[in-house]
Each structure stands twice: as C-alpha cells, then as structure tokens.
Amino acid sequence: MNLPILGRHSTKLFVFFNCLFITFGIIVIAFGMKLPTKLFRYKRILQATIPPIFPTATFSGSLSILATCIGILGILNERNMIMYLHLCTLTIVMITEIGIASSSKLMKDQFFTEAHRSLNMSVQNILDKSLLSNGI
Secondary structure (H helix, E strand, C coil), X not given: CCCCCCHHHHHHHXXXXXXXXXXXXXXXXXXXXXXXXXXXXXXXXXXXXXXXXXXXXXXXXXXXXXXXXXXXXXXXXXXXXXXXXXXXXXXXXXXXXXXXXXXXXXXXXXXXXXXXXXXXXXXHHHHHXXXXXXXX
16 A cells, blocks of 8 residues: 555654554553552442443553554455555544543543542541540
8 A cells, every 4th residue: 555645754753653552552551451450459448339441451552552453454454445444543532532531631630529529528537436436
C-alpha cells in the first residue's frame, strides 16, 4: 500500500506510530488495573467505592491495542477495508479519551467526595463503638 502523502517510508512510519499506540495502550491498561488494586487495600475505609475512570481506562486501552493491531494487519495485507476499520476504531478511542480528559477536568471528582463521606462514616462508627464499650 502506497500512501502518496508520506512517500516511500509511509509503511514504516505507519507501523512505528501504531507500535507507539500499542505502548500507550499497555500503559493505560496498566494504570487502569494497578491503581484499583492499591485502593482495595483501604477497602474497609472506602467501603469498596471504585472510581469509574479505571474500568473506562482499561476498556479504552484494550480498544486502542485492538485498533492498532488491526491497522498493522491492514497495512501488511494491503487491504483498504481493514484500514478503514482501523481509522474508525482509532477515532472511537480518541473521542473516548478526549471525553474522559474533558470530563475529569470540568467535573468535580465524585470519588473523593464519596471516599471522604465513607471515611467520616467509618470514623464515626469506630467512635460510637468505643463510646458504647466505655459506657458513655
């Protein structure tokens, strides 16, 4: 497949940028899976509140890796239909990630509000139990 815009090195550039997308997708999946496991250490305090950004990031990273693999297969097999599928899936991933970034910047973080409320309830329960056990 010859892309006239980039010239004769277009295939190598395309594969290189798709490999970068795969790397970024793996990083996004790693963050999406590693951070919730750290939060589960504080399960009693947080009462199993999980921010919705982690499953969304994991899905977005997985879809990004799938899209780049489709793109690499499309360029190696020289099939235009696979390339169109690649462009559509990368567009969906990009719109999803831009939406995540915009909403996280514009909206108040509901996770920390929920975590703060949960922490206050846990502390209040501990205080109530200690006051009841002391007979006060």
